[in-house]
Amino acid sequence: MKRIDIAYGGNSYSVGGRDFAEFRDEIAARVADGSAVFWLEVNQGEGEPRPTYLLITPATQLALTPIPGDDDPAQGAR
Secondary structure (H helix, E strand, C coil): CCEEEEEECCEEEEECCCCHHHHHHHHHHHHCCCCCCEEEEEEECCCCCEEEEEEECCCCCEEEEEECCCCCCCCCCC
């Protein structure tokens, strides 16, 4: 996995070095009880990304898009 792109509040962010399913499930588990509020560390920008923290609540809307790397055997398989 090259990175995971994240759409949040009309802006784009990313996370690198994480397994997509584990990252998605971690977020879901933290808000599953309906009362969890936490800061999710992501990167903003290209080239030299800046650490950024997104406030996640049970009502937060975000989209996760897995971006496969060149060495990902699933790349190109659809």
